[in-house]
Amino acid sequence: MLLPKARGALSGCVFQALQSGDTAPISDTPEPDGTEDAQLTLWVLYELHHRGFEDVSDDLEWDPHLIGLRRQLETDFEQTLRGRAPQLPEPGAFAETFFDFVASHDGPSLSGHIHKFATKDQVHEFLRHKTIYHLKESDHTTWVIPRLSDPVKAAVVELQYDEYGAGDPNRLHATLFARGLEASGLDATYGAYIDEAPLEVLEQNNAMSLFGLNRRLRAASLGFLAAFEATSSVPSRRIAQGLDRLGFPPEMLEYYTEHVEADAVHEQLAVRTICGVLLEEEPELHEDVFFGAWTSMDLEDRYADRMLQEWAA
Amino acid sequence: MSDASKSDYPDIILCPGGPMLLRGDHVVQDENGNDHQTTRPVSAVCRCGKSQIKPWCDGTHKFLRKQQPPTD
Ligand code: FES
Numbered sequence A: 001m002l003l004p005k006a007r008g009a010l011s012g013c014v015f016q017a018l019q020s021g022d023t024a025p026i027s028d029t030p031e032p033d034g035t036e037d038a039q040l041t042l043w044v045l046y047e048l049h050h051r052g053f054e055d056v057s058d059d060l061e062w063d064p065h066l067i068g069l070r071r072q073l074e075t076d077f078e079q080t081l082r083g084r085a086p087q088l089p090e091p092g093a094f095a096e097t098f099f100d101f102v103a104s105h106d107g108p109s110l111s112g113h114i115h116k117f118a119t120k121d122q123v124h125e126f127l128r129h130k131t132i133y134h135l136k137e138s139d140h141t142t143w144v145i146p147r148l149s150d151p152v153k154a155a156v157v158e159l160q161y162d163e164y165g166a167g168d169p170n171r172l173h174a175t176l177f178a179r180g181l182e183a184s185g186l187d188a189t190y191g192a193y194i195d196e197a198p199l200e201v202l203e204q205n206n207a208m209s210l211f212g213l214n215r216r217l218r219a220a221s222l223g224f225l226a227a228f229e230a231t232s233s234v235p236s237r238r239i240a241q242g243l244d245r246l247g248f249p250p251e252m253l254e255y256y257t258e259h260v261e262a263d264a265v266h267e268q269l270a271v272r273t274i275c276g277v278l279l280e281e282e283p284e285l286h287e288d289v290f291f292g293a294w295t296s297m298d299l300e301d302r303y304a305d306r307m308l309q310e311w312a313a
Numbered sequence B: 001m002s003d004a005s006k007s008d009y010p011d012i013i014l015c016p017g018g019p020m021l022l023r024g025d026h027v028v029q030d031e032n033g034n035d036h037q038t039t040r041p042v043s044a045v046c047r048c049g050k051s052q053i054k055p056w057c058d059g060t061h062k063f064l065r066k067q068q069p070p071t072d
Helices: A009-020 A024-028 A036-046 A058-062 A063-082 A094-103 A110-116 A120-134 A149-165 A174-181 A199-213 A214-231 A232-245 A250-281 A283-312
Strands: B012-014 B021-022 B027-029 B033-039 B041-045
Touching: A009 A024, A009 A036, A009 A063, A024 A063, A036 A063, A036 A199, A058 A063, A063 A199, A063 A283, A094 A214, A094 A250, A094 A283, A094 B021, A110 A120, A110 A232, A110 A283, A120 A199, A120 A283, A149 A214, A199 A214, A199 A283, A199 B012, A214 A250, A214 A283, A232 B027, A250 A283, A250 B012, A250 B021, A250 B041, A283 B021
Parallel strands: none
Antiparallel strands: B012 B021, B021 B041, B027 B033
């Protein structure tokens, strides 16, 4: 993947430094031209830790200037995310409290729209946006693994093993998505659609990297995972039905039908054997588990709101 | 959480109000006598009877939670 197009003064300056390899100017960067400029810059800085860019030297992954800027941007972002969170549930019977918290969350339904009303063009756009995450699906959770106690670590690996196809590259969820894209006539190249990713997609992906890459936020990462899984089975079925209605190829449907079944398992694991055990060991992480869970649902709502508004216009 | 006893890693977990988690390779026979081979490291077998992909759970039980309190 090549660096995306800049979206303002900050990303412009940073991308230039990344291409030239001279990161000294980063210590005196301009203010971002708004949230999208800041979020795209942060996304690119995180991407250095994922797969990198063909036009950026791999040596820059741990460049101190870049890490300094990343810290600044992610501190702002974390503050924004925490500021958005409402009053979170009090500690109690965890699994029940968690499932109730997710069930009582009332957000706009993008999957409901895709199920019944969306046009083929709208679904293509949706799939292009989803490539930013699904082509590296679950990788952010893998970052958390070495930061956990043995019991929680083993439980996360049990879930991740399934995400990664239980060792079969043909069953890896990211591979299933790539196959579906190709069969649907879309580009399955990693990062191909980053230039059209809206702010809400950048925020979703950045939140996952923020939680995954910072050990102190491990509980938020696992809470994010649990809410993500717990809000996936039913929407995945609706999306599969919508894809079927619009005549999408079976490979694309398969990605979503696989998630109906897989995520019905994963939500139980994430809540009971992962977050539940984490909180038995470290009850003080309660709030961060729910903060991560809230963030997962809130960011998906923001994306849904945006797309439903755009498509209604 | 120091003792690595089997109770920390059961073969079957009954989720209150939800599915039965089943670890490992098994063949599950449904109500109609049809056999279903598990395909993933952990499988969720529907216990509420309302799943659309039986014998596996598809999360539908969550819509029943409030009317039908778990019996276990
Ligand atoms: S137990 Fe989950 S759908 Fe029946």
